[in-house]
Structures are given as structure tokens and as C-alpha cells.
Amino acid sequence: MGIGASAALPIFSRAAQRTSPPQKHQPLKMGMAGYTFVNFDLATSISMMKRINVMSLSIKDFHLPLDSSPEKIKDVITQLTSAGITPYAVGVIYMKSKEAVDQAFAYAKKVGVDMIVGVPDYDLLDYTEEKVKNYDIKIAIHNHGPMDKLYPGPKDVYDRIDKRDKRMGLCIDIGHTQRTGISPADAVSQFKERLLDLHIKDVTAATNDGQAIEAGRGVIDFSALIKALNKINYNGFCSIEFEKDMKDPLPGIAESVGYFRGVMKTIDQ
Amino acid sequence: MGIGASAALPIFSRAAQRTSPPQKHQPLKMGMAGYTFVNFDLATSISMMKRINVMSLSIKDFHLPLDSSPEKIKDVITQLTSAGITPYAVGVIYMKSKEAVDQAFAYAKKVGVDMIVGVPDYDLLDYTEEKVKNYDIKIAIHNHGPMDKLYPGPKDVYDRIDKRDKRMGLCIDIGHTQRTGISPADAVSQFKERLLDLHIKDVTAATNDGQAIEAGRGVIDFSALIKALNKINYNGFCSIEFEKDMKDPLPGIAESVGYFRGVMKTIDQ
Numbered sequence: 017m018g019i020g021a022s023a024a025l026p027i028f029s030r031a032a033q034r035t036s037p038p039q040k041h042q043p044l045k046m047g048m049a050g051y052t053f054v055n056f057d058l059a060t061s062i063s064m065m066k067r068i069n070v071m072s073l074s075i076k077d078f079h080l081p082l083d084s085s086p087e088k089i090k091d092v093i094t095q096l097t098s099a100g101i102t103p104y105a106v107g108v109i110y111m112k113s114k115e116a117v118d119q120a121f122a123y124a125k126k127v128g129v130d131m132i133v134g135v136p137d138y139d140l141l142d143y144t145e146e147k148v149k150n151y152d153i154k155i156a157i158h159n160h161g162p163m164d165k166l167y168p169g170p171k172d173v174y175d176r177i178d179k180r181d182k183r184m185g186l187c188i189d190i191g192h193t194q195r196t197g198i199s200p201a202d203a204v205s206q207f208k209e210r211l212l213d214l215h216i217k218d219v220t221a222a223t224n225d226g227q228a229i230e231a232g233r234g235v236i237d238f239s240a241l242i243k244a245l246n247k248i249n250y251n252g253f254c255s256i257e258f259e260k261d262m263k264d265p266l267p268g269i270a271e272s273v274g275y276f277r278g279v280m281k282t283i284d285q
Numbered sequence: 286m287g288i289g290a291s292a293a294l295p296i297f298s299r300a301a302q303r304t305s306p307p308q309k310h311q312p313l314k315m316g317m318a319g320y321t322f323v324n325f326d327l328a329t330s331i332s333m334m335k336r337i338n339v340m341s342l343s344i345k346d347f348h349l350p351l352d353s354s355p356e357k358i359k360d361v362i363t364q365l366t367s368a369g370i371t372p373y374a375v376g377v378i379y380m381k382s383k384e385a386v387d388q389a390f391a392y393a394k395k396v397g398v399d400m401i402v403g404v405p406d407y408d409l410l411d412y413t414e415e416k417v418k419n420y421d422i423k424i425a426i427h428n429h430g431p432m433d434k435l436y437p438g439p440k441d442v443y444d445r446i447d448k449r450d451k452r453m454g455l456c457i458d459i460g461h462t463q464r465t466g467i468s469p470a471d472a473v474s475q476f477k478e479r480l481l482d483l484h485i486k487d488v489t490a491a492t493n494d495g496q497a498i499e500a501g502r503g504v505i506d507f508s509a510l511i512k513a514l515n516k517i518n519y520n521g522f523c524s525i526e527f528e529k530d531m532k533d534p535l536p537g538i539a540e541s542v543g544y545f546r547g548v549m550k551t552i553d554q
């Protein structure tokens with residue numbers, strides 16, 4: 017997957033836009049954020065992903081600890097790929113020391129992915145940037161809503177990375193973004209040049225009190241979001257992170273995936 | 286629910302259409318076709334419906350046999366209504382004798398619904414019409430695809446009831462309709478004046494070999510269907526009948542409900 021592909025798209029002048037057919041966006045890709053499966057072992061998580069036919073995963077550490085042996089890493093990757101599932105990232109990984117940054121990048125390299133979804137402390141951003149350059153591995157910094165002391169909303173990420181290496185960007189969590197009062201559609205448009213990953217969910221309210229809920233039952237405008245993603249020709253993943261009913265999540269995951277696909281399909285017609 | 290409400294809508298002239306705002310359709314209502322729960326008792330079926338927030342049911346006989354005592358009927362209706370679920374019909378009920386027709390209408394009256402989803406033999410249609418008039422209970426005749434000797438497609442129903450009492454109509458099963466090679470969107474438009482109920486599903490192919498699959502993964506054009514239903518201002522139910530993974534159907538039901546809601550919502554925006 018190329019870096020900054022959306023930013024590299026040709027920009028048509030208004031005159032060219034009038035005479036050329038509309039630029040057809042690429043289809044959005046769905047994935048799963050591993051945290052969804054916090055209460056399940058890898059085999060059960062794989063069977064759930066197969067059931068909903070979502071075959072790309074951001075691996076969370078409870079399925080593959082950061083200090084795993086090469087044998088353990090190989091075993092987990094083999095379990096995933098033999099089920100047809102592609103690991104596309106690792107995370108969310110919290111980084112509060114240089115050692116944690118070192119570990120995260122070494123881990124991502126051993127796992128064989130080109131992106132970390134992570135949360136580095138502010139004072140580690142310089143060091144994180146060095147690692148991005150050394151490893152050629154992207155970091156998508158994840159925002160966690162009004163109570164997050166580091167990165168409540170996507171702007172809190174963007175403002176700290178926009179002058180840095182272009183492989184430093186955002187994993188916009190649309191639920192936490194909506195909870196800060198920002199529309200996810202606006203956020204993906206505004207920060208499109210650094211948008212690397214998305215966590216897809218719905219929330220009951222556009223405030224700190226908003227609770228996780230099945231996509232389509234909450235306050236997020238998915239139609240506006242998907243139109244915005246199509247407009248910027250987003251080429252990353254739309255990864256479901258379902259945080260309601262976490263001990264029996266499959267029906268809610270399935271409803272959310274179905275809703276997202278229904279909106280996508282209808283917009284594309 | 287009024288009879289033939291769609292037929293009673295005012296018809297605007299072209300001139301009036303140009304000067305009036307567009308007639309806003311009413312929101313589509315989702316329901317469940319009881320057959321989906323063939324492997325589950327009523328309590329489990331109720332818990333699945335609550336999980337997906339679909340609160341209207343066409344009761345199938347395995348949950349409430351046609352020869353049930355008044356006490357049994359009261360018990361089942363109480364279980365449903367105390368869970369917030371409204372029984373809106375009974376069926377599908379097959380009728381191969383006058384006695385079966387008698388039993389079906391007496392049963393529907395005792396259950397307290399105003400519609401039977403049923404399949405009366407051709408030579409019972411006169412007798413069925415008498416019962417419709419005597420009981421003031423509608424019959425929505427269900428089509429079952431290419432191998433059905435009585436009613437393969439919706440036209441096979443329509444042609445046998447269009448001169449009869451207006452309370453005789455169609456339950457268009459969109460999967461079986463698509464398997465006969467007919468687009469569900471075309472079918473609901475063509476037979477709108479007698480459209481009383483819908484069984485919602487998807488199929489893998491528009492042929493007899495088409496298999497049940499989660500909504501959105503098959504060949505049915507849900508966007509076209511929902512636009513057609515909005516255009517005719519359909520006021521019946523869109524009832525999910527999920528026939529894949531019938532021993533563990535909830536994820537597929539949830540995905541199908543999510544997809545249908547996603548398409549609906551996007552069209553309405």
C-alpha cells in the first residue's frame with residue numbers, strides 16, 4: 017500500500033473537471049480492529065471474521081504480545097493467513113518510553129506489517145519520527161475522545177504531525193471523534209492528507225457520554241462519512257471496532273458491517 | 286392498517302407535481318418472518334429479535350400451532366407483547382382443504398391479527414375469498430420460486446386474485462421472486478395495488494439454483510427495491526426471512542437487518 021496515495025492524486029482544474037468524466041473512487045476496504053475481540057482467543061476471532069466476511073485485521077497485543085518469540089509470531093500469522101485473513105497493521109499500541117517505541121517498531125517489522133496504530137506520548141514524537149524513517153513503517157495515531165489527555169480529537173493528532181514525515185498520520189476513531197463534537201465526515205476531509213486508518217463504530221450521543229452502539233443506531237452520519245471518504249479517494253481500511261456487548265459481540269459486529277456495506281453500496285449506485 | 290392504502294394515495298397531475306413539494310413517503314417498517322426461527326423456541330426467538338431491534342413478527346405455527354387452546358394463544362401473545370413485540374400476521378400457512386382454510390381464519394381471528402400469509406390451493410380461492418369477507422382478515426399469498434407448482438412468482442398470485450376482494454393480495458418473497466428471474470423492484474411496482482407483505486432475503490443467483498445468503502452479498506438490488514417501495518408508499522412490513530445457517534442464524538439476520546437499514550437510511554437522506 018503506497019504512502020500518501022490520496023495526496024498524490026492528480027488535481028484537476030475546474031475546466032478539466034467540466035470536460036472530463038468524474039474521477040471514479042476506488043471501493044472502500046473493510047477491516048477489523050483487533051480490540052473488538054478482547055474476550056476471545058485468536059481461533060474464535062478468526063471464525064467471527066470469516067462469518068462476516070471481513071478479512072483484514074489490525075492485530076491487538078492480546079492475540080500477539082509485543083514480546084512474542086519469532087515462533088509465536090509465525091504461528092499467529094500462519095493461523096491468520098491460512099484462514100484467508102491479512103494482517104494489515106498492529107495496534108493500538110501505547111508508547112510511554114523510548115523503549116516502548118523501540119519495541120513497537122521492532123515488533124511491527126517482525127510481524128511484517130507496514131503500519132502501527134499507536135499512541136506515543138508527545139515527548140516521544142521526535143523519536144517516533146526517527147523510527148518511522150529508519151523502519152519505513154507508518155504510524156497512525158489514534159484519538160480517544162474528550163477524556164483522552166493526549167489525543168482527544170483528530171486535530172490534536174494532526175497539529176503535532178503535520179510538519180513531520182508523511183508516514184506519520186491519523187487513525188481517526190469516528191466514535192471518539194463524534195464524541196468530541198466533530199463530524200467524522202468533516203474530520204476525514206480536513207485531515208485527508210494524513211489519514212492512514214479508521215476505526216468504525218457508532219455512538220449514542222455526540223458528547224463525552226456517548227456510548228458504543230451498532231452502526232446505524234447512533235448519531236453518526238455514515239452516508240456523509242462514506243461520501244467524504246469516496247471524495248478523498250481514501251485507500252486505507254475502514255476497520256470495525258465494536259465495543260458494546262463485548263462478551264457476545266458477533267451480532268452487533270454483523271449488524272454494523274451490514275449497515276456500513278448497505279450505505280457504501282447505495283452511495284456507489 | 287388500512288386496506289389498499291397505496292392505491293388510495295392522491296395522484297398528482299404533472300402540473301401539480303411541478304409546483305408541489307415531493308410527496309414524502311412513510312418510513313418502511315421492518316419485521317421478522319417467523320420461519321427464520323424454525324430451530325428455536327419462542328423465548329430464544331424473542332431474545333434474537335430484541336437484539337436486532339426488530340419488534341414485529343409474522344408468527345409461524347411451530348411457535349403457536351394452529352390447533353392451540355385459547356390459553357396457549359394467550360400465553361404466546363403475552364410473551365411477545367410483554368417483550369415489546371407486535372404480532373402482525375400469522376403464516377406461512379398452507380391450505381389444501383376447506384377445513385384448512387376454516388382453521389387458518391379461525392386461528393388468525395383468535396390470535397388477533399388482521400392478515401394471514403398463506404398458500405391456498407387454486408380450487409380453494411373462491412372459498413378463501415368468502416372467508417376474507419366473513420372475517421375481514423386479509424390473505425397475503427406467498428410465492429415460492431421456480432419449483433413451486435402453485436405460485437412460483439408474484440404474477441402467478443396476482444393473476445388469480447386481481448379480480449377478487451381487495452383484501453386478497455401478495456406476500457412477495459423477494460428471494461424466490463429473484464430466483465424466477467424477476468427483479469423484486471419491478472415486482473413491487475407492478476403489483477403494488479395488492480402488495481400486503483414482503484419476505485426480505487438475498488440469493489446467490491437469479492436462477493432456481495440461487496441459495497439464501499446475507500442481504501447485500503447476493504444478487505438482489507436492494508437500493509432499487511427500497512426506492513420502488515418508497516415510490517408506492519408501501520405501508521406493510523419488510524420482514525426478514527433468513528434461511529442460511531438456520532441453526533445459528535443471528536449473525537446473518539443481524540447483518541441482513543443492518544444492510545437493509547443502511548440502504549434505507551441512505552436513500553432517505
